[in-house]
Amino acid sequence: MAKSTALPTILITNDDGITAPGIRNLVEAVKGLGKIIVVAPDKPQSAMGHAITIGQPLRMNKIDLFEGIEAWQTSGTPVDCVKLAVDKILHRKPDLCLSGINHGANHSINVIYSGTMSAAMEASIESIPSIGFSLLNYNYEADFGPAKHYVTKIVSSLLLKKMDKHMLLNVNIPSVPVELIKGIKICRQAYAKYEEDFKERKDPQGKKYYWLTGEFVNMDKGKDTDVWALKNNYVSVVPIQFDLTNYQLKQTLEKNWKIK
Amino acid sequence: MAKSTALPTILITNDDGITAPGIRNLVEAVKGLGKIIVVAPDKPQSAMGHAITIGQPLRMNKIDLFEGIEAWQTSGTPVDCVKLAVDKILHRKPDLCLSGINHGANHSINVIYSGTMSAAMEASIESIPSIGFSLLNYNYEADFGPAKHYVTKIVSSLLLKKMDKHMLLNVNIPSVPVELIKGIKICRQAYAKYEEDFKERKDPQGKKYYWLTGEFVNMDKGKDTDVWALKNNYVSVVPIQFDLTNYQLKQTLEKNWKIK
Numbered sequence: 001m002a003k004s005t006a007l008p009t010i011l012i013t014n015d016d017g018i019t020a021p022g023i024r025n026l027v028e029a030v031k032g033l034g035k036i037i038v039v040a041p042d043k044p045q046s047a048m049g050h051a052i053t054i055g056q057p058l059r060m061n062k063i064d065l066f067e068g069i070e071a072w073q074t075s076g077t078p079v080d081c082v083k084l085a086v087d088k089i090l091h092r093k094p095d096l097c098l099s100g101i102n103h104g105a106n107h108s109i110n111v112i113y114s115g116t117m118s119a120a121m122e123a124s125i126e127s128i129p130s131i132g133f134s135l136l137n138y139n140y141e142a143d144f145g146p147a148k149h150y151v152t153k154i155v156s157s158l159l160l161k162k163m164d165k166h167m168l169l170n171v172n173i174p175s176v177p178v179e180l181i182k183g184i185k186i187c188r189q190a191y192a193k194y195e196e197d198f199k200e201r202k203d204p205q206g207k208k209y210y211w212l213t214g215e216f217v218n219m220d221k222g223k224d225t226d227v228w229a230l231k232n233n234y235v236s237v238v239p240i241q242f243d244l245t246n247y248q249l250k251q252t253l254e255k256n257w258k259i260k
Numbered sequence: 261m262a263k264s265t266a267l268p269t270i271l272i273t274n275d276d277g278i279t280a281p282g283i284r285n286l287v288e289a290v291k292g293l294g295k296i297i298v299v300a301p302d303k304p305q306s307a308m309g310h311a312i313t314i315g316q317p318l319r320m321n322k323i324d325l326f327e328g329i330e331a332w333q334t335s336g337t338p339v340d341c342v343k344l345a346v347d348k349i350l351h352r353k354p355d356l357c358l359s360g361i362n363h364g365a366n367h368s369i370n371v372i373y374s375g376t377m378s379a380a381m382e383a384s385i386e387s388i389p390s391i392g393f394s395l396l397n398y399n400y401e402a403d404f405g406p407a408k409h410y411v412t413k414i415v416s417s418l419l420l421k422k423m424d425k426h427m428l429l430n431v432n433i434p435s436v437p438v439e440l441i442k443g444i445k446i447c448r449q450a451y452a453k454y455e456e457d458f459k460e461r462k463d464p465q466g467k468k469y470y471w472l473t474g475e476f477v478n479m480d481k482g483k484d485t486d487v488w489a490l491k492n493n494y495v496s497v498v499p500i501q502f503d504l505t506n507y508q509l510k511q512t513l514e515k516n517w518k519i520k
Contacts, residue, residue: 049339050309050372057461057469079309079373080472087456088470109385111504112310112378113339125369125453157519167509183520186513188505193385196347201317209317210348212340237517239509244371245448249427249499253446257497259417260443 008034008095008159011085011123015045015078015102015115018065022101025144026133027066029151030098033159037094038071039085041078046104050118051077060084078119086126096163097123098155100133101147103140107172107226107236108190108218117170117240124168125242131155131168136230137175146178150235154184170238174230185234190225192218268294268355268419271345271383275305275338275362275375278325282361285404286393287326289411290358293419297354298331299345301338306364310378311337320344338379346386356423357383358415360393361407363400367432367486367496368452368478377430377500384428385502391415391428396490397435406438410495414444430498434490445494450485452478 010030014023018040027036039060053076060074072089074081078099086093102116111117116132123130131154135147150173170189174181194214201209218227226236270290274283278300287296299320313336320334332349334341338359346353362376371377376392383390391414395407410433430449434441454474461469478487486496 044315046314048309049311049378051311052309052373052472054306054472055304057471058458059467059469083456083472083474084458084470087458109502112381112385112502113312118309118372121372125372154519164509168506184517186510186517188507188510189503191503196343198318198344198347207319209319210344211317212312212314212343214343237513238504239506239513240504241506241509242369242372242504243449243451244498244500244502244504246428246499246501247448249424249501250446250448253497253499257444257446259414 009090010034010036011094011097012036012038013040013078013081013099013119015041015048015119017041017044018063018071018073020103021140021144022103022135025148026098026101026151027069029148030155031069033156036069037085037090038066038069039081039089040073041081042073042075045077045115048077048115048118049113050079050121052079053077058084078115079122082119082122093126093128096159097128097130098133101144101151102134103142104134104138105136105172106132106134106170107230108192111170111189111240120168121240121242124166127165129163129165129167132170134172135175136172142175146181147173149178168240170240172226172230172236174233176233180233181235182233185229185236187226187229187236187238188224189238190218190220190222190227192216192220192227269350270294270296271354271357272296272298273300273338273341273359273379275301275308275379277301277304278323278331278333280363281400281404282363282395285408286358286361286411287329289408290415291329293416296329297345297350298326298329299341299349300333301341302333302335305337305375308337308375308378309373310339310381312339313337318344338375339382342379342382353386353388357388357390358393361404361411362394363402364394364398365396365432366392366394366430367490368450371430371449371500380428381500381502384426387425389423389425389427392430394432395435396432402435406441407433409438428500430500432486432490432496434493436493440493441495442493445489445496447486447489447496447498448484449498450478450480450487452476452480452487
């Protein structure tokens with residue numbers, strides 16, 4: 001991927017917003033590895049899924065936030081950021097797209113809701129190899145040291161290889177001191193879900209409204225899942241695809257579908 | 261699925277908003293087939309992907325819009341609607357969830373961006389069999405007759421069977437007179453993408469802003485895809501899954517991954 005004659009161009013984005021500590025740590029982790037360009041939302045965009053902005057126009061502004069690195073903030077979603085970066089800023093595809101480091105887990109079913117991973121998926125659809133990174137810690141003051149260590153390790157190693165143009169990795173890092181991390185595990189996405197519980201409140205007029213809360217429940221007993229790996233202090237790497245076809249059900253339906 | 265002693269409960273939602281003609285046509289297509297309940301966004305939520313609302317509270321109001329049918333509008337996304345319906349309105353899982361009928365195609369890669377399909381996917385994660393319907397016509401005045409015909413046909417037939425609890429179907433209907441539709445085809449998701457082209461404008465202060473536009477490009481020459489089926493006047497049915505693991509790449513990485 002990385003041509004020997006030039007440094008690879010690495011596009012960096014996230015969903016927590018351009019001022020979040022996570023993206024700063026991601027930039028620092030890879031700044032020696034290529035020509036870095038940051039294009040990220042100007043405000044938090046967590047849980048935006050694969051949203052794009054079609055009903056209103058987008059703004060973008062150059063911002064001097066990372067020393068010696070070109071950076072842009074946009075009014076759009078993480079997916080918008082990738083599209084804008086390719087079409088309006090770089091005017092070509094970068095060699096690699098990195099998203100994160102997310103403040104909080106994006107393992108198991110969270111990949112579906114995650115703005116971090118949707119940005120990475122958008123890049124993958126556009127034939128740009130891509131990785132989303134998340135740290136299992138929601139705190140603004142979280143220690144990103146161990147995460148940075150693994151980001152540098154993974155990115156520098158992958159840049160030496162020929163990556164598939166649709167390569168898309170979901171990397172989650174446990175929030176423990178680096179000496180407790182046992183290594184990296186290639187995993188599958190665990191089947192887990194949220195048991196919803198909307199909290200009811202009343203406004204000053206007595207009208208009800210609801211806050212979404214939910215308890216994460218892992219329904220998957222497998223030892224080859226990302227949830228298992230993280231619980232056992234491994235960095236989890238789940239390869240992800242954007243072809244959502246359920247081929248097994250497709251086969252069953254082809255045999256049994258009687259509706260003409 | 262449908263117990264012989266009671267009518268099945270069918271939850272209906274969409275992403276074009278509760279007043280869109282598409283959801284009215286969906287309700288009409290299935291109202292004889294079960295106990296219908298509608299929970300849908302109070303405004304259009306297209307291209308919201310799998311977004312959920314976590315930064316602000318949700319409102320919901322009962323609304324008398326469909327004769328003899330309980331209906332609620334919410335301030336949330338399509339995914340929020342499914343969560344609210346199960347937790348706060350039905351207080352149990354419905355037997356089937358239907359989403360749509362979307363005004364416009366949700367074939368191929370559109371499944372990733374689609375609010376219609378994300379609502380259906382949320383239901384499937386919650387172990388509710390689910391179907392998203394879309395008509396290949398963006399017009400508000402589109403003729404939903406043929407779509408209704410196929411919705412009734414598909415839903416009535418599936419209700420007679422034991423559906424897998426995670427069954428999730430992406431159904432797209434060509435926008436042609438019903439006599440031109442050749443039948444139903446089980447398909448895989450085509451690999452297609454949008455070639456982005458942001459249109460630049462200037463505001464009265466001379467500051468630039470951008471509108472997202474894009475040309476749909478089908479990169480997939482297969483004759484087993486949804487795009488092929490629709491082009492040839494078939495109703496396309498793509499079974500969808502929420503496990504995004506790329507098992508092929510997982511196998512390759514397990515063999516070749518040297519990063520510890």
